[in-house]
Amino acid sequence: MAPRPRNPGSRDLPANLYKKKDSRSGITYFTYRDPVSGRCFGLGKDKEQAIREAMAANFADAARPTLTERLVETKRPATRLFSAWIEEYRGIYLERGLAANSVRTALMRLKRLDAEFGANDIRDISTMMIANYLGAMAKEGKAQMARAMRSLMRDVFMEAMAAGWTNANPVDVTRAARVVIKRERMTLDLWKEIYAEAKQPWLRRAMELAVLTGQRREDIANMVFKDEHDGYLHVVQSKTKTRLRISTGIRLECLDLELGAVIKQCRDRVVSQHLIHHARTISLAKAGSQVWLDTISKEFSSARKRAAARLGLDLGKTPPTFHEMRSLAARLHAAEGRDPQQLLGHRSAKMTDMYRDIRGAEWIDVA
Structure with a gap:
């Protein structure tokens, strides 16, 4: 059976390399899909580098392991602690030149995220973990805070994908908490x-x-x-x-x-x-x-x-x-x-x- 034709926007990419544009930031990210195992690997946002890595992977058939070897779980790379990425992200956030109040608030929230998830490998932080964290916050009557934390976490993982620390953003499929305005108006x-x-x-x-x-x-x-x-x-x-x-x-x-x-x-x-x-x-x-x-x-x-x-x-x-x-x-x-x-x-x-x-x-x- 002939392979399905590629989308027009991906025809200039080598086989097994795909791109996805983030609707919020407008940044395009590249992912390589292993044709044998089906596993996807994030290659960041540098198009030329992603093409080089994809072509190298496509032409590595001679050294490709057998199917039996692929059925055995491969050894994971060294642990990438979320706390280590938070430290990297702080530098990225500070370079954006935002207002002092915004920076101060974000740093306080990053400290909370570090305390909650810092000991985990960033690739092990699941959607369920994040949903439970945000859900508990919303149940305490802190829906506005839950929305703010979700927005920050989504950006944290987006930057992590761009840097190659993880291959997916577990925040994307979570739901934002519904905020009910309670404060009385002044007459x-x-x-x-x-x-x-x-x-x-x-x-x-x-x-x-x-x-x-x-x-x-x-x-x-x-x-x-x-x-x-x-x-x-x-x-x-x-x-x-x-x-x-x-x-x-x-x-x-x-x-x-x-x-x-x-x-x-x-x-x-x-x-x-x-x-x-x-x-x-x-x-x-x-x-x-x-x-x-x-x-x-x-x-x-x-x-x-x-x-x-x-x-x-x-x-x-x-x-x-x-x-x-x-x-x-x-x-x-x-x-x-x-x-x-x-x-x-x-x-x-x-x-x-x-x-x-x-x-x-x-x-x-x-x-």
Whole structure:
């Protein structure tokens, strides 16, 4: 029987050599299939090297073992510990030049993967092992973390295949955990009540900046006075590196707030380069120093609890966090006729729509 004709995309490859393009990264990987045993061997992403190795294997018929010898399991190469590959992958990841927060988070997650799978040969890590690991995480209510870990593990094994450490990616056939958004949205009325309970002047300024600019907590904490010039506040988002110029004339009529006026109020008797800074020395925090992210979250949480207690509100198990002001900003600016997608720095309208979703937190007026 004549062999089946090869696909058009593989006609320039020698017999038994196949290629597969990863849909996410766009990288093409090459695999050699032994025509006798049917076993597949990953040859990485270097096409010329893969062709040389495949041709050498095809012309090695004289030295090919007999069928009886092939039925006996061949001796495996030296153990390739997953922990050793994790160390290699760290270097690959650091060379990508990602944001500091992304790198820090990835390194912490790699440490967890090393503790869980590091003692295994990378070729022995099965789909079931990974599925059990991710499934247990999801059952603990950490579905978002499970999705993030799956994405990272998939990339870890993709790079391992490219480097010839393994022949398959056991993560590909696992299912991503379904994430259910639980955090409550923040309404304008609740924002006003929390604002009234904010004891620290810098917290009030941070809340004003958050609802006016729609920026993330990290970006607000990193804002400095020199970023305001030529009638704009210049922001380079720490997460996406998106560069925004926000007019200092932008305002929210519903709160009677204008960005330029808020920036001026950030200046006080203390010399500081940061808009959000300590007005006096407290413990290790010196006057004029930048307010830490955890401190922002902690003080905001305290003000939220005081507001809820004063009003007798039950905000549930997942009350709105400081980050929810990003969603509130999107909704308020859209209501006043501005494009929230540009303000938030989103590349797609779909992502902005997620922020504008009120999740049943506000009444809908029907005329």
